[in-house]
Amino acid sequence: MIDRLDTRETESVPATGEAATTIRLETVVNGRPVSAEIEPRTLLLDFLRDRLGLTGAKRSCDVQVCGVCTVLLDGKPVSACSTLAYEAHGREVLTIEGLARFGELHPIQQAFMERTAIQCGFCTPGMILTTKALLDENPRPTREEIAAYLGGNLCRCTGYWMIIEAVEHAARLMAGEEDRS
Amino acid sequence: MSTLSHRPASTEPMGAAQGNGAQGLVGLSAPRVDARAKATGEAKYAGDLQIPGLAYGKVLRSPYAHARIVRIDASRAQALPGVIAVLTGDDVLDINPYYGHAIKDRPLIAIDRVRFVGEPVAAVAAEDPQTAAEALELIEVEYEELPAAITLDAALAEDAPRLHVTELLKPGLFHGLGELKPQPGNICYHHAFARGDVEEAFAKADIVVEGEYHFPAVYQYSMEPHTTIAQWGDGEITVWSSCQHPFLVRAEIADLFGLPVANVRIVVPYLGGGFGSKSYTKLEPLTVALARKARRPVRIANTVDEAMVTTRRHGMKAWMRTAASADGRLLAREVRCWFDTGAYADNGPRVVATGADAAPGPYRWEAVKVDSWGVYTNTSPAGSYRAFGATHLQWIGEAQVDEIARRCGLDALQIRERNLLRPGEAVRPGGKPLDADLIGDIQKVAAALDWGTPKPANVGRGLSVGLLAAGAHPVSTAFARLEADGTATLYVSSTEVGQGVRTVFSQILATELALPVERVRVQGGDTLVTPYDRSTGASRSTTLAGLAVQRAGQELRAKLLEIAARVFGLPEEAIELRDGAVWHEGESISYPDLIRAHFGMVGGELIGRGEVRPEKGTGSYAEGPVFWEVCIGGAEVEVDPDTGKVTVRKAVSVADVGKAINPRLVKAQEMGGWLQGLGNALFEEMIYDEQTGQILNATLFDYHVPTIADLPASFVSTIVENEDGPGPYGAKGVGEGALAGATAAIVTALYDAGVRVTELPATPERVWRWLRERDSAAAGGAQSARE
Numbered sequence: 021m022i023d024r025l026d027t028r029e030t031e032s033v034p035a036t037g038e039a040a041t042t043i044r045l046e047t048v049v050n051g052r053p054v055s056a057e058i059e060p061r062t063l064l065l066d067f068l069r070d071r072l073g074l075t076g077a078k079r080s081c082d083v084q085v086c087g088v089c090t091v092l093l094d095g096k097p098v099s100a101c102s103t104l105a106y107e108a109h110g111r112e113v114l115t116i117e118g119l120a121r122f123g124e125l126h127p128i129q130q131a132f133m134e135r136t137a138i139q140c141g142f143c144t145p146g147m148i149l150t151t152k153a154l155l156d157e158n159p160r161p162t163r164e165e166i167a168a169y170l171g172g173n174l175c176r177c178t179g180y181w182m183i184i185e186a187v188e189h190a191a192r193l194m195a196g197e198e199d200r201s
Numbered sequence: 202m203s204t205l206s207h208r209p210a211s212t213e214p215m216g217a218a219q220g221n222g223a224q225g226l227v228g229l230s231a232p233r234v235d236a237r238a239k240a241t242g243e244a245k246y247a248g249d250l251q252i253p254g255l256a257y258g259k260v261l262r263s264p265y266a267h268a269r270i271v272r273i274d275a276s277r278a279q280a281l282p283g284v285i286a287v288l289t290g291d292d293v294l295d296i297n298p299y300y301g302h303a304i305k306d307r308p309l310i311a312i313d314r315v316r317f318v319g320e321p322v323a324a325v326a327a328e329d330p331q332t333a334a335e336a337l338e339l340i341e342v343e344y345e346e347l348p349a350a351i352t353l354d355a356a357l358a359e360d361a362p363r364l365h366v367t368e369l370l371k372p373g374l375f376h377g378l379g380e381l382k383p384q385p386g387n388i389c390y391h392h393a394f395a396r397g398d399v400e401e402a403f404a405k406a407d408i409v410v411e412g413e414y415h416f417p418a419v420y421q422y423s424m425e426p427h428t429t430i431a432q433w434g435d436g437e438i439t440v441w442s443s444c445q446h447p448f449l450v451r452a453e454i455a456d457l458f459g460l461p462v463a464n465v466r467i468v469v470p471y472l473g474g475g476f477g478s479k480s481y482t483k484l485e486p487l488t489v490a491l492a493r494k495a496r497r498p499v500r501i502a503n504t505v506d507e508a509m510v511t512t513r514r515h516g517m518k519a520w521m522r523t524a525a526s527a528d529g530r531l532l533a534r535e536v537r538c539w540f541d542t543g544a545y546a547d548n549g550p551r552v553v554a555t556g557a558d559a560a561p562g563p564y565r566w567e568a569v570k571v572d573s574w575g576v577y578t579n580t581s582p583a584g585s586y587r588a589f590g591a592t593h594l595q596w597i598g599e600a601q602v603d604e605i606a607r608r609c610g611l612d613a614l615q616i617r618e619r620n621l622l623r624p625g626e627a628v629r630p631g632g633k634p635l636d637a638d639l640i641g642d643i644q645k646v647a648a649a650l651d652w653g654t655p656k657p658a659n660v661g662r663g664l665s666v667g668l669l670a671a672g673a674h675p676v677s678t679a680f681a682r683l684e685a686d687g688t689a690t691l692y693v694s695s696t697e698v699g700q701g702v703r704t705v706f707s708q709i710l711a712t713e714l715a716l717p718v719e720r721v722r723v724q725g726g727d728t729l730v731t732p733y734d735r736s737t738g739a740s741r742s743t744t745l746a747g748l749a750v751q752r753a754g755q756e757l758r759a760k761l762l763e764i765a766a767r768v769f770g771l772p773e774e775a776i777e778l779r780d781g782a783v784w785h786e787g788e789s790i791s792y793p794d795l796i797r798a799h800f801g802m803v804g805g806e807l808i809g810r811g812e813v814r815p816e817k818g819t820g821s822y823a824e825g826p827v828f829w830e831v832c833i834g835g836a837e838v839e840v841d842p843d844t845g846k847v848t849v850r851k852a853v854s855v856a857d858v859g860k861a862i863n864p865r866l867v868k869a870q871e872m873g874g875w876l877q878g879l880g881n882a883l884f885e886e887m888i889y890d891e892q893t894g895q896i897l898n899a900t901l902f903d904y905h906v907p908t909i910a911d912l913p914a915s916f917v918s919t920i921v922e923n924e925d926g927p928g929p930y931g932a933k934g935v936g937e938g939a940l941a942g943a944t945a946a947i948v949t950a951l952y953d954a955g956v957r958v959t960e961l962p963a964t965p966e967r968v969w970r971w972l973r974e975r976d977s978a979a980a981g982g983a984q985s986a987r988e
Contacts, residue, residue: 076242
């Protein structure tokens with residue numbers, strides 16, 4: 021569940037902010053502290069894409085249905101298109117750009133590549149991050165559990181079969197198992 | 202949800218591919234060359250690009266389906282701080298602002314009149330997107346509403362309001378359909394053909410099946426909505442756009458703004474899906490006009506509701522009758538179909554013609570008569586969507602074939618085995634003869650469905666087969682550079698929409714050059730850099746652009762052999778290319794050493810070119826298609842008799858591809874196409890209010906596309922490789938057939954379960970009503986039998 025915002029920080033923000041009113045956002049993005057003046061209405065997706073240049077999270081439906089804007093907030097998937105940037109205050113954001121460490125791909129990225137779970141790639145960052153949240157919670161999900169957890173991430177290209185294969189493959193890779201399937 | 206138990210499609214050899222001479226990489230499921238960029242978020246799409254001075258565009262759209270624009274006052278918007286320019290129809294009167302690759306019927310921004318809800322009326326460029334959105338609110342537009350024709354029936358009525366003075370419309374640059382004759386009323390285009398004596402065939406037939414059918418407007422939903430950046434320079438235009446056909450966009454932009462094509466540059470980044478929604482020209486003219494006025498580069502990015510009014514699949518109504526003899530010989534078919542092309546033609550004429558081609562189905566007829574019309578209505582324009590034409594008509598024809606089989610006591614497989622065309626037989630007058638083994642294909646579908654084995658109550662099994670005129674025009678070029686270090690770069694303008702075209706092309710070039718696939722780099726489309734390719738669509742890229750790539754590789758290969766023969770002092774026949782080197786018996790020289798020997802220094806490069814053009818005739822549509830794409834599928838469905846809900850238990854596809862250059866990518870196309878076919882069959886439908894023309898389900902809350910929960914419990918996909926295609930190594934295109942095949946197979950499976958589908962999508966409510974109709978008809982029949 022999403023934690024309550026720290027109201028001590030927001031008390032000083034006028035309820036009806038004029039365009040010029042800004043608030044200070046202190047957050048951690050991909051392991052690095054970020055401090056920025058933002059308009060209260062700023063969406064997390066716009067903050068990541070336009071202010072930080074992290075364009076891996078995409079924009080499509082704008083109504084929290086498609087999942088292409090998914091990022092992890094304290095490890096849980098959220099739709100950045102429908103999340104205020106300030107909701108990340110005092111919390112940690114992980115985007116697709118933060119998943120690989122020093123050029124070494126995360127096993128989920130590896131699995132999506134090896135199982136052809138990628139076509140146009142527009143859903144891929146969100147799919148991979150939702151998969152990370154799933155496997156962090158449940159390292160050996162059943163097919164039904166995978167389908168239930170990824171229900172908020174649409175893909176129009178693959179027909180999902182190869183994505184399910186990739187998630188299962190990732191689970192095995194993360195468990196350090198030999199995977200010849 | 203039920204158990205997901207598809208047979209894994211990963212049994213082909215995979216992994217790092219090694220070149221072992223010609224054909225070494227063909228048939229190998231090489232990893233996608235773009236996978237890493239896409240898995241790390243580094244792949245750039247049009248909305249991710251930043252260029253200096255970029256302004257943000259937003260579009261004011263018509264709230265009326267049909268209205269005269271009395272007055273536009275943009276002064277308050279223009280005065281808003283942060284607004285750079287406001288564009289209205291008055292700003293484009295110095296050029297001829299009408300475009301359309303088939304028919305020039307569309308102004309790039311409304312001029313005096315709007316013809317659909319969502320038509321651009323004004324556009325704002327501002328320093329940031331919020332200011333642009335606020336400025337839209339300040340533009341005052343006074344409309345005078347006009348009577349509107351929202352539905353096909355309304356537009357075809359005798360006293361219907363007319364959308365265009367069709368007699369005055371000019372053909373577009375690329376209609377490609379012979380002479381365009383002016384049509385009466387709201388008819389945009391008419392395509393017809395006939396063969397044999399239809400009346401006589403129906404008169405002598407023992408069995409005649411006849412019906413009226415409806416197919417809905419469908420939203421392609423490429424997940425990336427259309428996005429375009431335009432920059433206006435001194436006599437030069439640069440556009441970065443999510444477009445499938447950059448050279449056709451270039452030509453239309455050059456034509457609109459009166460520039461030579463060389464002065465217009467279209468750059469295509471990665472596309473977040475296309476499926477036809479990004480074919481031809483979409484946002485580009487409006488964005489260029491806005492950039493021209495703003496004197497700044499401008500980006501316009503559609504939202505999903507804007508994408509829905511930018512293009513869609515044609516809604517259609519059709520009347521069809523099919524005649525057969527008592528022993529199940531198909532005799533004749535007559536079809537009339539009307540395609541709702543919306544307010545502007547877009548690709549409507551081609552859809553109308555392709556639908557006509559698909560209407561007879563792949564059977565041996567004594568007589569056929571097809572009339573197909575495109576009709577203007579006051580709705581958003583309809584264009585291309587994967588497997589257009591075939592998806593519209595195949596389910597109807599196949600349902601009639603199954604009804605005939607029932608009446609003459611054959612099963613669905615038997616009637617097809619008896620009547621399907623065989624390779625070499627004529628499909629339509631003047632067109633390419635059949636180039637596929639359809640009977641072999643349909644037998645594979647039947648086997649995968651366990652045809653003939655017992656099945657539970659309320660379960661139906663169906664199969665379907667059809668043909669789609671594929672390839673568009675056979676014109677593609679490519680060139681390749683073999684660099685001094687022995688790596689190759691390929692220049693080709695096919696758009697990577699997700700289908701994997703860069704991967705397949707790298708395999709083809711690597712094969713021809715006997716290089717590991719990792720040593721080939723494929724450049725993205727950029728009309729200033731990459732050479733002409735007609736388009737990316739109609740399943741043509743592997744077959745046609747791929748052939749150009751192969752020929753570019755062959756030219757390079759010939760140069761390598763020629764140089765090696767000189768260096769070795771041997772005939773070319775005594776030399777072979779292997780592992781990035783030229784070999785004679787046990788001796789080899791690597792490509793870098795050979796290139797150094799040729800140029801006498803470290804540096805230089807070899808260049809190979811490839812060209813594909815019609816080898817006989819004119820390449821006209823009448824003589825086409827380039828190949829017949831096989832649209833085939835099988836389905837097992839379960840119907841809940843209480844609710845009408847349909848569950849697809851099993852999906853079957855057969856990819857008749859000639860040669861699978863990358864089998865894994867072929868299966869990826871089949872699976873993705875199949876699930877779109879499921880959406881088209883069972884729930885996808887754009888719903889227009891018949892009075893106002895507003896789309897009532899213009900968000901993804903209300904417009905349901907298949908989710909992971911909609912997956913059939915199992916999927917069986919077979920690849921057929923008869924090397925009977927015109928592409929490299931005997932390949933022919935794939936990607937569309939599964940969609941049309943799946944939609945029709947779900948319909949025939951429902952038929953087998955006792956549901957007579959006459960309208961798509963087959964929603965639970967409709968299925969429930971059809972079941973009630975069947976039951977009451979059966980009860981009525983039983984009653985009259987007793988009387």
